[in-house]
Amino acid sequence: MKFAEDEVFYRRIVDDIRAKIQRGDLKPGDKLPSFAEIAKEYEVSSTVIKNAVQALKTSGDIYGRQGKGTFVSSRKKAQRVRRIPFDRGKSTGSTFAQEMEKLGLEPSARLVKCEVEPASPEIADHLGVPAGTEVLVRQRHMSASGRPVQLATSHIPMTVAGSIDIAFPDVGPTEMYRRLGERGHRPVRFTEEITIRRPLQEEAEFLGVDGGLPVIVVTRTGIDAQGTNVEATVNVLDAYAWSLVYEWEESQDD
C-alpha cells in the first residue's frame, strides 16, 4: 500500500477504497470490512474510519446499513433516449411512458400543481420573457411501478396559453403541443439544456436521493415558427440512476 507519505490519514483511506472500487477489487454490492478491521489495518482511531466512510457515503460511492455493514453502491443506469428528428406522428411525445414500458415498468404520473405564477429568473431566461411574467406552471411527479423517477415542471407564458383551460384535462407533452398548435403556437424548434446540481429539498424527498447526491436537470424549450418561446419543461432525475442518449443523422444532401 504505497501512498504519498504526507497525505492525511482519512484522505488516504478514502482514495484507497475508491481505487479498490475502480480496479474492481470491490464490486457493487460487496461488503466492506468492519470499522474495527479497517481501523486496525491503517492503525488509526475508529473515528477516522468513520469520517472516511462518511465522505464515501456523501459522494455516493458506498452506503451503510446499521447493524449489517457498508456496501459498494450499484451503478446500474436506465436510459432515456432522444431520437432527432423524432419519429413522425409520435412527435416529441410521451418519451417517459415509452421508456418505462421498454424497461418493463408501469409508468404513472400525478399532477401536483397547476396554477398561474410569476416566472422565476431562471425560467424567464429560458422563455425569453422578463422575470415575474405570468406563466402557467404544471408540475407532475412521475413514477415507474410505484418507484419515483422524475419530477417534471412545465411553464407556458399566459400570453401563449391564453387561459388555464389549456391544461385540462391533464395530458402529456404530445397533446399539449397539439393544443398549442391550435392557438397558433406550434413548437418547431427545440433546445434541451442539461445541467447537474444538488437537488432542492422537495426534489430530494420525492426522488428519495440524499441531498448531497447530484440530480440531472433537463430543461426543454419549445419555440414556434415566429421565434416565440412557447414552453419550458424542467425534468429532474437521479443523476446516478439515469443516462441520457441523443441520436441523429447527418443531413443526406451534405
Place this chain on the structure above:
Amino acid sequence: MKFAEDEVFYRRIVDDIRAKIQRGDLKPGDKLPSFAEIAKEYEVSSTVIKNAVQALKTSGDIYGRQGKGTFVSSRKKAQRVRRIPFDRGKSTGSTFAQEMEKLGLEPSARLVKCEVEPASPEIADHLGVPAGTEVLVRQRHMSASGRPVQLATSHIPMTVAGSIDIAFPDVGPTEMYRRLGERGHRPVRFTEEITIRRPLQEEAEFLGVDGGLPVIVVTRTGIDAQGTNVEATVNVLDAYAWSLVYEWEESQDD
C-alpha cells in the same frame, strides 16, 4: 428554526445551511459563520459542526480555506452546444475550440496517448465489437487559457482505422472524420450518451476536481452508411462547471 425534533444534529445543520443557500440567504461567495459561532448557535460540540461542514464540502455546496473561513460555492457554468443537424461544412467539427473562443478563452490540446489497445468492455459495447478487439486509442487533455477543462479519448477499431498512421499528424474530430471518409467509413449517424459518475483518479487529477464530486461523461459514437460503428469518443468534464445544450428543428415535411 423549527425542524423535526427527532432529526439528528449534524443532519439538521446540513439541511439548514443547504436551505439557506437555496433560499438565497447565503449567496455564492458568502462566508459562513465560524465553527465556534455555529456550534454556539446549535448548542453542540464543535466536532459535530466540523462533520456537518465536511459533508457539505464533499457534496460540493461549500468549500473551505484554512485560516480564512468557509464559503458558498459558485454555480457559474459554461455551455457546450450541439446544433443538429450541424452547420454545413463545419460538420461535427471542433466544437471544443469554437466554444472556448466564444467564451474568450484560448483553447489548447495535448496528446497524451496514441496507441493500439484491446477494447475495454465498455468501449467494446459502444463500438459493437467483442471486448478485447484491437482499437486505436487517442487521449487528449484539453485546456482553455491554461485551465484544464476536458479529457477526450477517442477509440477506432483497427479494422476501420487500417493503420495507426490515421492519427498523424494529430488533429481534431473534423479532420479525423474526413480521413475515415477516405477509407470508406464516413460517419453519417451519431449518438451521444450522457452519464454522471465519480471521476477516476487520473481524471480527478487532471480536471482538478475532488474525487467525490461528479463528472459528466459524454460518449459520442459515429456510425457509417453500412451501419458499422467507426468511432467512440469519450469526453469527461467537471459536472458542476458545464452544461450541455442540444438544439434541433422539427422536420418541415411533417
Place this chain on the structure above:
DNA sequence: GAGTGGTCTAGACCACTAA
C-alpha cells in the same frame, strides 16, 4: 449478547491568515 454502523463529546494539535 456480540457485532455492526452512526452520532456525539471534549478535548489536542497543526496549518494557515490577517492584523
Place this chain on the structure above:
DNA sequence: TAGTGGTCTAGACCACTCC
C-alpha cells in the same frame, strides 16, 4: 498573536441485525 479551518484521539452511547 489571535482566530480560523482541518485532522485526530479515546472514549461514550444508541439503533439495528443476526445468532
